[in-house]
Amino acid sequence: MFFRREKEVKLTFSDRLNAARNAGFTVDGSLVSRRGLGCTVTEGPDGLPVIDETGLLLHGKDLARLVHGGYQMFFVTRDGHKLAALADHLKALHAFTEDLTEALGGESMYNTGLGSTCTGHLYDRVKDRDHGAAKRPWE
Numbered sequence: 001m002f003f004r005r006e007k008e009v010k011l012t013f014s015d016r017l018n019a020a021r022n023a024g025f026t027v028d029g030s031l032v033s034r035r036g037l038g039c040t041v042t043e044g045p046d047g048l049p050v051i052d053e054t055g056l057l058l059h060g061k062d063l064a065r066l067v068h069g070g071y072q073m074f075f076v077t078r079d080g081h082k083l084a085a086l087a088d089h090l091k092a093l094h095a096f097t098e099d100l101t102e103a104l105g106g107e108s109m110y111n112t113g114l115g116s117t118c119t120g121h122l123y124d125r126v127k128d129r130d131h132g133a134a135k136r137p138w139e
Helices: 013-022 087-103
Strands: 026-028 031-034 037-043 049-058 062-068 073-076 082-084
Touching: 013 026, 013 037, 013 049, 013 087, 031 087, 037 062, 037 087, 049 087
Parallel strands: none
Antiparallel strands: 026 031, 031 037, 037 049, 049 062, 062 073, 073 082
């Protein structure tokens, strides 16, 4: 009795989305939003939520994703319109993803905590990593 451990409660995907609602996020299907920012959340193979696309919400439901232009970051809509990402946008997007990850019961990773990351950019360290030994800069 005194040493009895309580059983661990396994939260379902819908329980985690309800926790996000309780934390102040709006959940509409797979779209989770708050204060003009949004993302798509899908259920992973292990039942945990996976944050897929994150970006700026335009006209209510059009999600403009963050891409790296080499010299500046942009929000790009599905039809190709670009909007320059300002420092305030990036700070708000970073806070949005951190708050949502915490509300969904996820784990905050150090590399995403450094700043805004985007899937539309090929980072130098991973270029040609899947094609055998990469060429060294002096070769």
